[in-house]
Amino acid sequence: MVTDRSPTAIDEPERRWLRVKHMTGFPRQARDGYFREHGVTRPAATAEADRPAVDAEAAESLPADPETVRDVDRLALETTYLSGKWLVERPPERVDDLWEAVVEDVAAERLWDAKVTTAAGREAFGETDYAVLVFTPNYFDREDVDRVRRRLRDVHGVTEEIRYRPDVYTLDGIHEERLGPLTDSGASRFRA
Numbered sequence: 001m002v003t004d005r006s007p008t009a010i011d012e013p014e015r016r017w018l019r020v021k022h023m024t025g026f027p028r029q030a031r032d033g034y035f036r037e038h039g040v041t042r043p044a045a046t047a048e049a050d051r052p053a054v055d056a057e058a059a060e061s062l063p064a065d066p067e068t069v070r071d072v073d074r075l076a077l078e079t080t081y082l083s084g085k086w087l088v089e090r091p092p093e094r095v096d097d098l099w100e101a102v103v104e105d106v107a108a109e110r111l112w113d114a115k116v117t118t119a120a121g122r123e124a125f126g127e128t129d130y131a132v133l134v135f136t137p138n139y140f141d142r143e144d145v146d147r148v149r150r151r152l153r154d155v156h157g158v159t160e161e162i163r164y165r166p167d168v169y170t171l172d173g174i175h176e177e178r179l180g181p182l183t184d185s186g187a188s189r190f191r192a
Contacts, residue, residue, distance in 0.1 A: 006096040007116045016121030020106045034109045043082040050140045063187035076168040084139035084166035088132040095130040139166045163188035
């Protein structure tokens with residue numbers, strides 16, 4: 001196993017999440033090869049023209065009205081807070097193998113970053129399944145977001161519908177009024 005301990009074996013109350021950087025030793029900011037390999041625009045180099053379209057067809061699947069979503073996209077651009085993640089839920093008997101494969105993919109820069117709830121986290125959050133979060137660095141880059149989803153489906157057997165949540169949706173405090181219904185934990189930008 002790539003990891004010293006699997007998510008299901010970590011039951012210390014203070015360890016609710018296991019992050020790839022704990023396994024690989026390098027933080028996501030250091031993964032320069034990912035951007036080159038997959039042609040992903042760095043958040044700091046992202047421009048207004050890169051913002052995802054919010055057209056009538058897309059509006060039906062949005063977690064809020066189109067203007068709120070456009071406004072939050074502007075906030076993400078202003079703050080360069082453009083990362084986001086696919087949420088994959090797995091029962092205890094299936095999470096360790098998926099986690100090991102995801103860690104290997106991050107180490108090989110096929111995926112950008114990931115984290116998983118531990119046994120302690122699953123218990124603290126009152127969940128029956130484990131949450132595996134697979135991050136992309138720039139949700140405006142829909143091609144990369146979709147590529148990661150295809151990899152989860154084709155290589156890792158994630159065939160059920162999963163949701164993608166931009167990290168900007170988790171901002172709170174000063175931006176809470178601006179985020180509106182996007183602060184709801186079930187809000188997602190994409191489903192596939």
